[in-house]
Each structure stands twice: as C-alpha cells, then as structure tokens.
Amino acid sequence: MDAIFLQILNGLDKGSAYALIALGLTLIFGTLGVVNFAHGALFMIGAFCAVTLSRLLSLSFTTIDETRTDFLGNPMKVETPYAEWLFGPEFGAAIIDWTVPLSILFAIPVMLVVGLVMERGLIKHFYKRPHADQILVTFGLAIVLQEVIKYFYGANPIPTPAPELFRGSFDFGALLGFEANAVIYPIWRAVYFIFSLTVIAAVFGFLQFTTFGMVVRAGMADRETVGLLGIDIDKRFTIMFGIAAAVAGLAGVMYTPINPPNYHMGMDFLVLSFVVVVVGGMGSLPGAVLAGFLLGILESFASTAWAINLVPGINQIIIYLVAIVVLLTRPRGLMGRKGVMEE
Amino acid sequence: MTDQTQHTAAGPATTRARRKSQGVLGLRGRDITLMGIVLFLTLAAPFILNPFPATSGMAQFNAGYPDLMQRFVIFGIFAIGFNILFGLTGYLSFGHAAFLGVGSYSAVWMFKLLGYNIVPGLVLSVIVAGLFSLVIGYISLRRSGIYFSILTLAFAQMSFALAYSVLTPITNGETGLQVYTSDPQYLQSADAPSIPHLFGLEMRATETLRLGGWSFDLNFGYYVCAVVMVLAFYLAIRIFRSPFGMMLRAVKSNQQRMNYTGLNSRPYTLAAFVISGMYAGLAGGLMASMDPLAGAERMQWTASGEVVLMTILGGAGTLIGPVLGAGLIKYFENIFSKINDGVLHQWFAFMPDGIEDLLVGIVHPFVGKGWHLTLGLLFMLVVIFLPGGLVEGGQRIASVFRRDRKAGGAEARAAAKRNVE
Numbered sequence: 001m002d003a004i005f006l007q008i009l010n011g012l013d014k015g016s017a018y019a020l021i022a023l024g025l026t027l028i029f030g031t032l033g034v035v036n037f038a039h040g041a042l043f044m045i046g047a048f049c050a051v052t053l054s055r056l057l058s059l060s061f062t063t064i065d066e067t068r069t070d071f072l073g074n075p076m077k078v079e080t081p082y083a084e085w086l087f088g089p090e091f092g093a094a095i096i097d098w099t100v101p102l103s104i105l106f107a108i109p110v111m112l113v114v115g116l117v118m119e120r121g122l123i124k125h126f127y128k129r130p131h132a133d134q135i136l137v138t139f140g141l142a143i144v145l146q147e148v149i150k151y152f153y154g155a156n157p158i159p160t161p162a163p164e165l166f167r168g169s170f171d172f173g174a175l176l177g178f179e180a181n182a183v184i185y186p187i188w189r190a191v192y193f194i195f196s197l198t199v200i201a202a203v204f205g206f207l208q209f210t211t212f213g214m215v216v217r218a219g220m221a222d223r224e225t226v227g228l229l230g231i232d233i234d235k236r237f238t239i240m241f242g243i244a245a246a247v248a249g250l251a252g253v254m255y256t257p258i259n260p261p262n263y264h265m266g267m268d269f270l271v272l273s274f275v276v277v278v279v280g281g282m283g284s285l286p287g288a289v290l291a292g293f294l295l296g297i298l299e300s301f302a303s304t305a306w307a308i309n310l311v312p313g314i315n316q317i318i319i320y321l322v323a324i325v326v327l328l329t330r331p332r333g334l335m336g337r338k339g340v341m342e343e
Numbered sequence: 344m345t346d347q348t349q350h351t352a353a354g355p356a357t358t359r360a361r362r363k364s365q366g367v368l369g370l371r372g373r374d375i376t377l378m379g380i381v382l383f384l385t386l387a388a389p390f391i392l393n394p395f396p397a398t399s400g401m402a403q404f405n406a407g408y409p410d411l412m413q414r415f416v417i418f419g420i421f422a423i424g425f426n427i428l429f430g431l432t433g434y435l436s437f438g439h440a441a442f443l444g445v446g447s448y449s450a451v452w453m454f455k456l457l458g459y460n461i462v463p464g465l466v467l468s469v470i471v472a473g474l475f476s477l478v479i480g481y482i483s484l485r486r487s488g489i490y491f492s493i494l495t496l497a498f499a500q501m502s503f504a505l506a507y508s509v510l511t512p513i514t515n516g517e518t519g520l521q522v523y524t525s526d527p528q529y530l531q532s533a534d535a536p537s538i539p540h541l542f543g544l545e546m547r548a549t550e551t552l553r554l555g556g557w558s559f560d561l562n563f564g565y566y567v568c569a570v571v572m573v574l575a576f577y578l579a580i581r582i583f584r585s586p587f588g589m590m591l592r593a594v595k596s597n598q599q600r601m602n603y604t605g606l607n608s609r610p611y612t613l614a615a616f617v618i619s620g621m622y623a624g625l626a627g628g629l630m631a632s633m634d635p636l637a638g639a640e641r642m643q644w645t646a647s648g649e650v651v652l653m654t655i656l657g658g659a660g661t662l663i664g665p666v667l668g669a670g671l672i673k674y675f676e677n678i679f680s681k682i683n684d685g686v687l688h689q690w691f692a693f694m695p696d697g698i699e700d701l702l703v704g705i706v707h708p709f710v711g712k713g714w715h716l717t718l719g720l721l722f723m724l725v726v727i728f729l730p731g732g733l734v735e736g737g738q739r740i741a742s743v744f745r746r747d748r749k750a751g752g753a754e755a756r757a758a759a760k761r762n763v764e
Contacts, residue, residue, distance in 0.1 A: 111678070124729070129730075131489055132433065132435045133726060133730065135492065136655055136722075136726045137723055139651075140717075140719050140720075140721070140722040141723060143715060143716075143719030144724070146717035147713060147719060148716065150713075151708050152718070260606075271496060274496070275497060276487075278490065278493050312508075313504070313508050313509030313510075315499045316501075316507070316509070318503060320497035320498070322503075324482070324498070326492060328486075331490070333485035
C-alpha cells in the first residue's frame, strides 16, 4: 500500500510538468488551431528565466576587508552581492535564497512578452497554412531558440537550488499513518505539485469565471459567430497565446531545482507533451491535465523493479505504448471533443 | 538493392521496347536532364567539391573528402526516400530515423555473421527496414495528419529507447554495435580484407589525384554509394511518373475525394511508406558499410527531424530538391562548423581593427558551434517564404530572368507554378 502511494507521489512531479506543458499546448491549439512545436522551447526559456534572475541577484562587488586576512596573509577580499548591499545583509540573503520562487514574478511578464511577440511576429502568418507547415516553422523556431540559449548560457546544465526551507526530504508516510520512513518524498517536488495545481486551477478559473474567459471559450467553440457579434476574437486569442507561454514558462521556472536546466530540456519534454496532448484529446483542456498526471504516474509505476521484471524495458516505452493504444482504439483521445482534428 | 529488383521486375525487354517511344530508360524530356544532372554531380563530385587548391586559404571550403562525400549521397538516398512519402502523399513522418537505424544494425549483423562483403549487409538492411516499416506503417497509417506524425514519432522513440536498453544483446546498447575478431564471419575468406569491401575492393580505398595545386580524392566507397544513389534517384523518377505516383499525389491533394470515387488509398500510402522505409534502410546499410558501426542515436527523433529539414529545405515533392537539401545541410554541418574566430579574423583582416572585431562578433554566433542556429534560421526562412524549398527559389529566379527576356512572362510564371505543383 505504501509502495503504491510512493509510486503515485513519484509520478506526480513529472506528471505536473507534463500537465502544465500540455495545458499550454492545448490552449494554443484550442484557440488558434496551431500545432506549436516550439512549446518545449518556451518551457526551457522559463527555466532560464530563473537562471537569469539567479545570476542577476548574485552579481556582486568586491571589497577589501582590512580586519581579516586570507591564508597568504593578504587582506581578505569579500564579495558582497548587490542584493545584500541594497536590501541589507539579512533580507538580501533571503532574496538570493528564494531566487526560484521569486523568478515566478520575473518570468510571467517575460513569458507573456515572448508569447505575444511569437504570435504576432510569426505564428499569425500560419493560420491559413496546413498543419504540416505550422509544425515545420515552429520546429525551426524551437531550434533557433534553443541555440540562442545555448550561445548565451553554454551547453552544460546549470544547477539552480531551491530555497533552504524546501531542500531535503520529508516523511509524508508518517503524516498519513503509514510506517515511519516508508514514504519519503523530496519537499520541493511536493511544492511543485501544489504549484502546478494552483496554476491549473487559475487557468480554469480564468476561463470559467471571467468575462474574458467566457468570450475565449465561446471563440473556441465557434470563432466565426463570436466575430460576427462584433468581438475582436483574434486579439483575445493572442493574449491566450501569451498566457499559454506563461504557463509553460512557469512550469519551467519551478522545475529548475528538480532538474538543472540545459538548452535541450525543451526538446526532451516536447515529444512527451505532444504524446500527452494526443492521449488527452486534441483541444480538450481537462483531457490534457488528466493525461499529464496519468502518464506521469504510469511512468513511475513502470519504473518499479516489479514492472521491469515483468516486461523488460517497460519504463522506457510505457508512454509511447499508451499513446499508440489510445490513438488506435480511441482516436479522439481520452476526453477529446467530436470533430476536432479528425481527418 | 530495391532498385535492381524493381528494375528487373519491369523486364529488360519491355524497357527496351519503351526506349524508342519514351526516350531513355523510360525517362522523358526534363527527367532526362534531371537524371543527367544528378549523374554528373555524383560522378564528378570529388572534383566539383574541391574547387580550391589544397594549399590555399580557401581550402577549408573544400568538401571533397571521402567521408563527407559519402555522407552527402547517403543522406541523399535517405531524403529521396523520405520525399516519396512526404512529398507525394503529404504524410509527415517524424520517425524515419528508426528505419535508418534498423538498416545499420542489420548490415553490421551481416558483417558479424557472414563477413565484410557489403552486398549481404545491404540486402538484409533493405529487407529488415522494409518489414519494420510495413509493421509501423500498417498501424500508423490508420490515422492521418498530426496523429500520424505523433504515431511515427512514438514508434521511433520506442525503438530508440529499446535499442538503448532492453535490446542490448542485439544492439550492444550505448557502446554501439561493432564487429569483433571473435565474431564467426562464416563466409569471410582468408584473403578478403577485414574491413567492409565489395568482392575484395575495399570501401576506404582512395586514389589521390594531384593536378598542380589541386588534389582530388577518388574514394571507392563513395562511388559505391554514388552508384546506389543514382539508381535510387532513377527509381524515384519512375515512381513519380508512374500511375502509382499519380495515386499518391491524389492522396495529398484530396484523399476524401479519392475515397469517394471508390479507391482505397490505404494500400497506396502503405506502399509509399514501405518504399521510403526501404530507402532509409538502404541508407543505413550504406552508412554501416562505410564505417562498420551502428549506434542507437541514429534512431533518435532529432535524426528524423534532420531528414525532414533536408527534404523541406530542398523542396518537398520535387525530384532533385531532397538531394540538394541533403547536400546543403551536410555541407553546412561540416564546413560551417569548422569556421572559428581565427578564420573569421583572417577573412576580415582587410578591415580596420574596430570594424573587424565588430564583424567577427556579429558572424561568430552563426558559425562554428553555432551552425545549428544558422540552420534553424535558414529553415524558418524557407518555410515562411519558400514553401517549395530551394527548387522553388531557383524556379522563381529563373522565371524572373525569362520574363525579362521575352514578353511572355506570364507563361513562364505559369510554367514555374506547374512545376511546383
């Protein structure tokens, strides 16, 4: 029982990332009808927002402390980050420690702008072109974005630690009445899961309970009629693209402590996220979220020794296997609507 | 190898009979020209690709060394095959590298079991890739559009993951499959060379020709690949011009209408998928023949993406486009990535120092390790402005010139448009 619980927990963090990326992909596909192969790159850019902020905050100046000496007997050089100098030593240190959560504030505007520029500058011209063209141009864009990041940040993964408070693991099993030390889970992964639930809830709430969201939903259902009613639906869809980019970016920001970001992390996640979207059903937001968590958990169950003994290599292929079975038996995906992309 | 079987299936007698009515070897008009261009380009490649004297500063742009030339034609074969599927039917497969990888593995297994003669290796690689693509194609082609792309992608990633992990006894996992001295090699005779060869002629045998400052490498392995590619290209022309090719085009332009007229499109698309898979297998087999090593990374989806780039860049649906695209990308990959800051400084040395540094600074991100950036940008520009690829670009330029020369510009434009279609 506790083993099952542990595997579910293990699947949640990857599942959260899948769900967030797939949610953004589906938002873009559902509103603009564009298959965005550059979405993984947006996830990666989000992660590098956190890296950028952490570099900015750790910019420091050097002063010479006459009272102390280093091991050679020279006066000690002390590096003080500007953040500590600006906000005082204690608060400054706290800011540096909390870089990753703070990056959320930094990443949202950046990702919104990136998304808007991408949509207005490039994607806009591809609405009338075939899906293959959209895939190809966004695939090219993904390569370009990835190479730009590589040029500025290098090819090596950049470790970006979580705040002190959330490092280490916690015995979640004890909390729920299992034996002590049976279910130990890294705290940050739990934070990531809760964070992703919050973001997902925010996106759904935004679509469900605001006028803007209502118009967008109406546009998703019937774009022409909404246009006939005198609503500039294109503008709203553009904003939705920005929001989708921000969701992918946030997923990336918070993922940095789990997996040090490198320039090809986007491509690694992209393929899986597409599989997730297709399994969930093209254009279905709840489907994307459900499939994201489901596949994350399935993947973690497939990685147990028991499953690998049963079917060797199952942990490597489970997601693709599920995708193939779903596509062939239930072409619309788990929760896909009728008539969406059913050529 | 597919070429030969297909060719003989048509029968030498019928070919001869057709030759009178239909031109050379069943090719007509423009196709003869195209065939001639490809033949000339591949046979003369060691000379064309080495235009600069070996000692001059421009020698770094020479691409006429055996290893690179082999890759040109091998990827040419891969792209020609991919184009038969994507260019004609419009089905965008993101998993073709799997067939290439399977081809490589089968060829190396033949080297291990039978000996270093490449013929059994190539035959087996085509057969195995064909069977593999038959299975994957049969399942994937039940869906179309983006779903088809994702299905092929999923299959290819699965093959890649399995080749890396569970199938290690067959693929030798991360190390890659290679031939060891302890392997049986039942048909390897004592006097045959212990590197890949064709009936005793070694693949890496190279004759270096020196003419003044120039030096040209004539490599046997390259010419083997070149001959195979010419045959592959010939077969592709015949497919493009056949009623079968017409059916495939019909699938692309309007599959629904085709179905309504009572034609089942599935056998046609499946045949195209298998043929292109066999081409990929052939390319993989040749790759292993040039360098008897096969690794799983050849099957990764980025490798599939590469052949997509080649085909689109050159011009999907055109005959010569994929070959051009493959050549261009492989050329950039090797030549662009060699250009470093030192070379750049040499180029701009005639400028004043400040401007020199500025220019080097501007160009730097796009060359050397950053050549992928150039590739990505180039690819985006082509997709945005030239959906027909470089071939369309060439036709546009040609039609501009023609319009200048005579008043009937509209005619030329219409002709160009027809060619694109």
